[in-house]
Amino acid sequence: xxDQHRPRPYESYVYAYPHKTAYRPLPDRPVLADEWAGExxxxxxxxxxxxxxxxxxxxxxxxxxxxxxxxxxxxYLDALDRQASAVRDALGDAEPVRFAAAAFGGGTPTFLDxxxxxxxxxxAEKRTGADLRAVxxxxxxxxxxxxxxxxxxxxxxxxxxxxxGVQSFVDAEARAAVRPQRRAEVEAALGxxxxxxxxxxxIDLIYGIDGQTERSWRHSLDAALAWLPEELxxxxxxxxxxxxxxxTGGDGDRAEDDGAWDAxxxxxxxxxxxxxxxxGYEQVSMxxxxxxxxxxxxxxxxxxxxxxxxGLGCGARxxxxxxxxxxxxxxxxxEIRTIIDAYxxxxxxxxxxxxxxMDGDGDEARRRHLLQSLLQARxxxxxxxxxxxxxxxxxxxxxxxxxFEAYGWLDAGAGPGLLRLSPEGLAHSDxxxxxxxxxxxxxxxxxxxxx
Numbered sequence: 001x002x003d004q005h006r007p008r009p010y011e012s013y014v015y016a017y018p019h020k021t022a023y024r025p026l027p028d029r030p031v032l033a034d035e036w037a038g039e040x041x042x043x044x045x046x047x048x049x050x051x052x053x054x055x056x057x058x059x060x061x062x063x064x065x066x067x068x069x070x071x072x073x074x075x076y077l078d079a080l081d082r083q084a085s086a087v088r089d090a091l092g093d094a095e096p097v098r099f100a101a102a103a104f105g106g107g108t109p110t111f112l113d114x115x116x117x118x119x120x121x122x123x124a125e126k127r128t129g130a131d132l133r134a135v136x137x138x139x140x141x142x143x144x145x146x147x148x149x150x151x152x153x154x155x156x157x158x159x160x161x162x163x164x165g166v167q168s169f170v171d172a173e174a175r176a177a178v179r180p181q182r183r184a185e186v187e188a189a190l191g192x193x194x195x196x197x198x199x200x201x202x203i204d205l206i207y208g209i210d211g212q213t214e215r216s217w218r219h220s221l222d223a224a225l226a227w228l229p230e231e232l233x234x235x236x237x238x239x240x241x242x243x244x245x246x247x248t249g250g251d252g253d254r255a256e257d258d259g260a261w262d263a264x265x266x267x268x269x270x271x272x273x274x275x276x277x278x279x280g281y282e283q284v285s286m287x288x289x290x291x292x293x294x295x296x297x298x299x300x301x302x303x304x305x306x307x308x309x310x311g312l313g314c315g316a317r318x319x320x321x322x323x324x325x326x327x328x329x330x331x332x333x334x335e336i337r338t339i340i341d342a343y344x345x346x347x348x349x350x351x352x353x354x355x356x357x358m359d360g361d362g363d364e365a366r367r368r369h370l371l372q373s374l375l376q377a378r379x380x381x382x383x384x385x386x387x388x389x390x391x392x393x394x395x396x397x398x399x400x401x402x403x404f405e406a407y408g409w410l411d412a413g414a415g416p417g418l419l420r421l422s423p424e425g426l427a428h429s430d431x432x433x434x435x436x437x438x439x440x441x442x443x444x445x446x447x448x449x450x451x
Contacts, residue, residue, distance in 0.1 A: 006407060007431040009262055010236050014375065014433030016317065017368045018441040020329040021448035022356050029351040030323065032090035036308075039320050041091055043100040045302045046130050048080070048120065049313030050104065051340055052111040054144055055180055063315030063329065064107035065336050073112060075344040076313075077119055083312055084127035086349035091310075099130035099310075100302040103138040107315070110145035114153045121157040128310065133158035138200075140165070143181050143189040151196035160295075161200035161231075162193050168209060168216075169223035176210040177237070183223075190227050199295035200230040207268035208237035208261065217268050221275050230294035233287045234272045236265045236430070269427060283377045286429035305369045306388070314343035318352075321365070325355030335451045356444075361389055364438060366396050371436045375429050379411070379420025393419060400435060 012019075051064045052073065068076070091097050102124060112120060124130050138161040139154050146164060154162070168174050169183050193201055203224045207217055224232060256264065273283065281289040311318040317326045328339050358364050366385075370393050373380035386392050394401055401419075404410050409425030409432060425432060437445075 007428075007435065008258070009266055009428050010238065010430050011434045013235075013238065013430055014371065017371050017433075018324070018356050018364070018437070019445055020317070020326060022441045022444040023324070023326060023329065023354050024356070024444070025328075026325070026352055026355050029353060031351055032087065033092060033350070035320050035323050035325075035352065036090050036092065037094070039095075039308055040306075041095050041097045041308065043098065043302045043307045045304070045307065045309045046099045046102040046124060046128060047309060047311045047316050048102075048104050048109075048124060049311065049316035050076075050106040050109040050112060050120070051313065051315050051336070052076075052106065053108045054111065054142070062107065063331075063336060063339075065333060065340060068111070072340070072344070073116055076340070077112075077116060077123065079314075079344045079346060080120070080312055081123050081127060082347065083349040084123050087310055087312065087318075088128050090350065097129060099128065099135060100307070101136050101138075102130050102132055105138075105140050107140075108142050108145055109139055110141040110147075110150045110154075112150075114147075114149040117150055117153045118157070121153070123312075128312075136160050138163060141189075141193075143186045146189040146192055148192050148195070151192055151198070155196045155198050159198050161202060162196070162198045163202040163204065163231075163233075164189065164193065165204045166220075166224065167204060167206040168212070169220040170212075170216050173209045173212050173216065173220075176212075177206065194227065201227065202231035202233060203227065203229045204233045204235060205272075206235045206237050207272060208265040212268065214268065214271055217271060218275065221272055225276075225279060228291070230291050232276060232281065232289045234269065234276075234289070235287055236269065266427065273423075273427075283426070285376055286426045305372050314340055320358075321360055322358050323352065323355055324358060325352035328354055330451045332451055356441075363396075364441070365389075366393075367436050367438055370397065371433055374419060374421060375433055377421070377426060379414060379418050382417050382419055397436070403435070404432060 049063070052068045053064045053066060055066060088097075104120065109120070110117070121132055125132055135158075137157075137159045139159050140163045141150075142165055146162075151162070166186050167177055167179055169186065171182055174181050190201075190203075205220055205224060269286075273289075276289045277283065281291055284290050308321075309317065309319040311326065314327045315329075317324060327343060330336050330339060358368075366389055369385060369388065370380070373385075380393070382392055389396070401410070404425065405412075407425075407428070409421055409428055411420040411422045411425070414420040421429070421432070
């Protein structure tokens with residue numbers, strides 16, 4: 001199939017399905033206890049969202065605000081406490097309740113000071129019942145907030161993984177991405193993280209920044225590798241509406257058209273992938289690379305395709321088999337501040353407010369299962385899919401899989417019973433994922449009014 005018929009390689013990063021822009025206010029405001037009744041709760045994932053950052057990077061469209069005036073962090077933690085208690089009540093005790101994984105994200109969780117991080121861990125443990133020292137606990141941080149006292153709290157409370165957004169070790173590239181930091185500050189933060197002896201260090205890097213070349217990209221890769229990180233994530237730069245770069249009309253003064261930018265990002269991706277593979281790293285997904293022999297993170301038996309998620313905080317999602325729900329979503333700072341203020345003033349967290357109804361084991365569930373399995377480098381055992389749905393992926397998605405095969409995105413040598421992407425398929429994950437969206441989800445996303 002000719003290149004002109006292929007979709008663009010960078011359509012959108014699919015980290016969950018459906019995307020929040022497909023969510024809508026739920027007119028019945030369903031009771032959480034009813035939604036969780038009968039759900040399997042023996043391998044839940046807990047995600048706690050902290051929507052604060054010291055600065056907002058130019059590429060960022062996450063739900064976060066700059067700063068927290070007037071004791072806002074205290075009021076936010078108070079609301080988290082109320083929400084966690086309400087959610088645990090909704091889970092009930094009719095079925096076993098156990099958390100198999102936990103994560104603190106944002107925003108920047110380490111925007112909280114050491115005492116506030118202690119309280120955050122207490123809320124997770126005492127209100128929800130999650131045993132943070134017995135399950136994998138991942139926490140996101142930044143160079144400016146990875147202070148020794150904060151890291152000591154997290155290490156003591158059971159953190160098994162710290163993820164730091166570096167993006168580039170080249171100061172000029174960091175500035176081009178509107179990420180105000182200096183390499184010396186990054187290196188100092190990495191030293192403090194290693195001193196904290198958290199088992200897994202992840203470093204995030206971005207390719208496609210204005211002015212970035214193969215040489216400067218290799219420089220950042222080697223600077224990261226010098227710390228022997230257990231994990232590395234390589235992210236393509238996106239310029240999204242309402243972000244800092246989006247408001248300026250693009251990535252700084254980037255002179256490339258979209259086709260040339262796509263080609264440059266693909267070149268940089270392949271360079272980064274090949275370099276990490278040559279250094280002995282294993283590719284887990286398009287973005288994630290892991291160093292073999294890295295410490296085990298714990299039981300980690302949560303499966304995102306089938307197990308539920310409890311999200312706490314105004315930017316977190318929760319999943320049951322029948323409903324995905326959250327709070328309102330926005331990118332623009334004024335709208336985010338309004339939503340956070342409403343969250344901190346909420347007294348009753350017993351109902352879902354905004355979300356998307358799923359269809360049990362119907363078409364949407366099948367799309368989600370296939371998408372979240374296929375985007376992993378190990379692929380999907382088709383027997384697992386058949387056991388859950390009673391049909392095979394080729395029965396349910398013949399046109400999509402035939403198209404992927406024609407593009408060369410499927411691994412013809414995977415063997416019977418395994419559906420797996422080829423290296424070229426992994427490289428085009430950000431086109432393949434959106435190709436599996438249902439017409440209804442596409443329509444809802446297209447109708448979403450950006451704010």
